[in-house]
Amino acid sequence: MTEFDPHNPPAEAFIVDEQGMPIGHMDIDKIQSDAVLFMYDIASTAGNDAETDRVSAEWVGKVGPQSFGYVAAGALSMLVRHILGPTLDTCELAGIHLRDGLRAARDDAHRDLGGAQ
Numbered sequence: 001m002t003e004f005d006p007h008n009p010p011a012e013a014f015i016v017d018e019q020g021m022p023i024g025h026m027d028i029d030k031i032q033s034d035a036v037l038f039m040y041d042i043a044s045t046a047g048n049d050a051e052t053d054r055v056s057a058e059w060v061g062k063v064g065p066q067s068f069g070y071v072a073a074g075a076l077s078m079l080v081r082h083i084l085g086p087t088l089d090t091c092e093l094a095g096i097h098l099r100d101g102l103r104a105a106r107d108d109a110h111r112d113l114g115g116a117q
Contacts, residue, residue: 034063035074042075043083
């Protein structure tokens with residue numbers, strides 16, 4: 001595979017070393033399915049930090065620490081696109097402008113923590 005289309009990824013991928021020898025395998029379909037489930041599980045805990053921690057630990061146990069980063073990254077992207085985005089859109093329609101506050105918080109975090117924007 002020479003080009004990667006993030007909207008149409010392969011079902012699986014093999015990781016190879018510098019000599020082209022396989023050293024790992026990723027079931028991308030499984031990672032994406034787990035990411036959707038984790039997204040809804042974690043979103044349903046909003047406002048309950050103890051439950052958020054419990055669900056996160058449960059998912060680390062389910063998928064293992066090696067895969068959890070991939071699952072969490074997928075869940076985060078979908079959470080922003082499918083839950084936070086529509087929620088913010090609804091707030092805008094009601095005259096509640098939360099995006100400005102989020103942008104200000106982002107800018108503060110980058111300034112205070114030294115992150116690149």
